[in-house]
Amino acid sequence: xxxxxxxxxxxxxxxxxxxxxxxxxxxxxxxxxxxxxxxxxxxxxxxxxxxxxxxxxxxxxxxxxxxxxxxxxxxxxxxxxxxxxxxxxxxxxxxxxxxxxxxxxxxxxxxxxxxxxxxxxxxxxxxxxxxxxxxxxxxxxxxxxxxxxxxxxxxxxxxxxxxxxxxxxxxxxxxxxxxxxxxxxxxxxxxxxxxxxxxxxxxxxxxxxxxxxxxxxxxxxxxxxxxxxxxxxxxxxxxxxxxxxxxxxxxxxxxxxxxxxxxxxxxxxxxxxxxxxxxxxxxxxxxxxxxxxxxxxxxxxxx
Numbered sequence: 001x002x003x004x005x006x007x008x009x010x011x012x013x014x015x016x017x018x019x020x021x022x023x024x025x026x027x028x029x030x031x032x033x034x035x036x037x038x039x040x041x042x043x044x045x046x047x048x049x050x051x052x053x054x055x056x057x058x059x060x061x062x063x064x065x066x067x068x069x070x071x072x073x074x075x076x077x078x079x080x081x082x083x084x085x086x087x088x089x090x091x092x093x094x095x096x097x098x099x100x101x102x103x104x105x106x107x108x109x110x111x112x113x114x115x116x117x118x119x120x121x122x123x124x125x126x127x128x129x130x131x132x133x134x135x136x137x138x139x140x141x142x143x144x145x146x147x148x149x150x151x152x153x154x155x156x157x158x159x160x161x162x163x164x165x166x167x168x169x170x171x172x173x174x175x176x177x178x179x180x181x182x183x184x185x186x187x188x189x190x191x192x193x194x195x196x197x198x199x200x201x202x203x204x205x206x207x208x209x210x211x212x213x214x215x216x217x218x219x220x221x222x223x224x225x226x227x228x229x230x231x232x233x234x235x236x237x238x239x240x241x242x243x244x245x246x247x248x249x250x251x252x253x254x255x256x257x258x259x260x261x262x263x264x265x266x267x268x269x270x271x272x273x274x275x276x277x278x279x280x281x282x283x284x285x286x287x288x289x290x291x292x293x294x295x296x297x298x299x300x301x302x303x
Contacts, residue, residue, distance in 0.1 A: 048063070049066055094122075097285065141272065
């Protein structure tokens with residue numbers, strides 16, 4: 001068995017205080033408890049550290065060496081705690097974030113300047129991938145995922161949610177007209193996804209339920225590609241509010257069929273391995289992004 005730090009502390013305290021009773025008072029234990037700790041430590045080390053009599057106690061040669069080394073170890077532990085405490089007060093270090101391209105471009109990049117002003121000692125590494133990645137293989141601290149999570153090996157922290165909106169460009173609507181009923185979509189060019197078929201189930205109420213299944217005329221693996229197709233007037237798309245809010249406000253995209261929207265909101269989660277202890281730099285980033293996403297959770301469907 002190996003010696004524990006609390007045993008080292010009691011041993012050092014006994015030597016510095018000069019007696020077991022004085023050390024017991026110092027550490028808030030009974031003399032018998034301190035004596036048992038010393039005996040247990042000697043048993044673990046298989047050596048005598050202190051020659052004890054009723055009148056005095058003297059360090060053996062092994063005890064003198066062990067006392068010097070124990071002091072060094074405890075001093076190093078104190079220094080380490082002080083350094084960690086300093087890092088916690090001033091978050092620092094490299095932070096590797098992974099997210100799908102649309103989220104990275106629309107919900108992270110616009111706020112990087114503000115984040116870096118708040119936390120100048122954090123070095124950000126931003127990686128985009130529209131597919132699920134292995135966090136360890138990609139050396140990622142935390143990944144941000146949109147939609148329902150299925151991987152039980154990961155721990156998740158909810159950052160909020162974002163509505164899904166049906167949108168099209170004014171140019172498309174001028175040429176093809178605006179659908180006024182959900183069934184009208186069958187006469188339009190619809191833009192969808194290749195990788196996640198669930199994204200081709202649009203949150204629209206109709207006589208048969210609140211999900212409208214589409215067959216895309218044009219499909220893409222990336223939401224950002226679908227967004228650009230919509231902006232170019234290539235069809236009608238269903239996209240997250242966080243990636244279309246600026247386009248809607250600027251009039252580049254228009255929200256359609258808002259009165260039929262079922263109100264479904266995509267979950268947004270930060271994920272990391274369950275055995276990970278979140279460093280303060282990660283907590284600061286997640287708190288920051290969560291505050292920015294709060295507006296999406298309460299957004300209406302009219303843009």
